[in-house]
Amino acid sequence: MAPTAILYSEKMREYDLGHVLTGERYERFMDLFREKLGGNPDFEIVEPDYATEADLRLVHTQEYIRRVERCQSRDPHDTPLSPGVVRAAKLLAGAGKLAGELVHSGAYSKAVVIGGGVQHAGKDYEKGFGIFSDVGICAENLMQNYGLERILILDADAHAGDGIYSIFAHDPRVLFISIHQDPRTLYPGPGYRDPMGEGRGEGYSVNIPLLPGTSDLAYESILDGIFRPMAAEFCPQVILMVDGSDTHFIDRITCMGLTLKGIYMIADRVREVADKVCEGRVVAFAGSGYDPKGILFPRGWLASICGLTGTKVDLEEPYPLPPGHRRDYAVPQTEEVLEALKGKLRPYWKCFA
Numbered sequence: 001m002a003p004t005a006i007l008y009s010e011k012m013r014e015y016d017l018g019h020v021l022t023g024e025r026y027e028r029f030m031d032l033f034r035e036k037l038g039g040n041p042d043f044e045i046v047e048p049d050y051a052t053e054a055d056l057r058l059v060h061t062q063e064y065i066r067r068v069e070r071c072q073s074r075d076p077h078d079t080p081l082s083p084g085v086v087r088a089a090k091l092l093a094g095a096g097k098l099a100g101e102l103v104h105s106g107a108y109s110k111a112v113v114i115g116g117g118v119q120h121a122g123k124d125y126e127k128g129f130g131i132f133s134d135v136g137i138c139a140e141n142l143m144q145n146y147g148l149e150r151i152l153i154l155d156a157d158a159h160a161g162d163g164i165y166s167i168f169a170h171d172p173r174v175l176f177i178s179i180h181q182d183p184r185t186l187y188p189g190p191g192y193r194d195p196m197g198e199g200r201g202e203g204y205s206v207n208i209p210l211l212p213g214t215s216d217l218a219y220e221s222i223l224d225g226i227f228r229p230m231a232a233e234f235c236p237q238v239i240l241m242v243d244g245s246d247t248h249f250i251d252r253i254t255c256m257g258l259t260l261k262g263i264y265m266i267a268d269r270v271r272e273v274a275d276k277v278c279e280g281r282v283v284a285f286a287g288s289g290y291d292p293k294g295i296l297f298p299r300g301w302l303a304s305i306c307g308l309t310g311t312k313v314d315l316e317e318p319y320p321l322p323p324g325h326r327r328d329y330a331v332p333q334t335e336e337v338l339e340a341l342k343g344k345l346r347p348y349w350k351c352f353a
């Protein structure tokens with residue numbers, strides 16, 4: 001089987017916002033990666049280039065690109081801009097574009113953008129630590145320059161992918177499924193079951209808000225009940241997966257209840273489905289995770305990469321399970337969300353008829 005590309009450059013460490021999102025997280029991950037998978041020939045590190053103006057224009061407006069280049073932040077408390085951060089944002093965007101091309105060409109079966117997965121930035125605004133949409137540029141490049149007509153984006157980060165939604169809400173070529181913590185309890189605010197896309201894109205955006213604390217087994221029922229049948233019917237040519245580790249129970253920004261096994265399971269399901277519907281082609285973005293000591297997130301990213309590639313890895317939980325933690329927490333409530341969603345999706349999707 002073709003190897004997996006790990007898109008990484010030391011220059012990415014300039015993506016440092018000076019708070020929870022530090023530049024050193026890249027090195028921390030790469031240290032663990034080298035320790036666990038360094039000698040494994042199924043993985044190759046590929047250095048991306050900076051996105052060009054034309055690459056950025058696949059998604060973003062010229063006016064916005066100019067503003068970012070002048071480091072004029074819309075809200076410096078939300079996403080501060082500096083020359084280094086802007087350079088790194090262009091590198092991440094370039095990594096997203098290249099990752100899609102590597103998988104499309106068949107040279108690699110999977111590609112993982114380390115530190116990627118910009119979820120909140122839109123066509124003409126930065127938001128929630130994100131500046132240029134690596135996910136959006138990856139998908140638009142494949143559609144505009146390589147003629148792809150069906151792309152599935154599964155966003156399993158704990159936050160709703162409101163920026164990705166806004167970029168593709170009108171586009172029926174992109175099926176966007178976002179599984180996230182109930183937006184009443186977490187940034188950024190949108191992410192309720194409605195709206196489900198706009199205009200011709202109606203029915204092609206699925207927001208799945210879940211209770212805080214939702215567990216491994218509840219996520220499993222969502223993947224099997226929504227993602228799997230929709231992927232089979234939509235038949236994407238490639239799957240883009242936004243993952244990370246802020247769904248882990250230890251995360252200090254979010255309140256979900258996944259273990260490392262759960263994070264592995266999500267990616268494992270994506271691999272299984274991709275094998276069936278798109279010859280295994282997946283571009284993954286692993287970037288989130290904010291734990292007190294900064295030791296969980298590299299394990300989360302690695303668990304995801306191993307699930308995605310079916311690689312066995314020995315990853316112990318670095319933190320004890322919280323008292324009362326259950327692997328099946330919120331399963332009944334999640335089943336209710338599932339049934340309600342199926343009802344809403346029925347007019348658009350035969351698989352729920």
Ligand SMILES: [Zn+2]
Nearest residue numbers: 157159246288
């Ligand atoms: Zn997140």
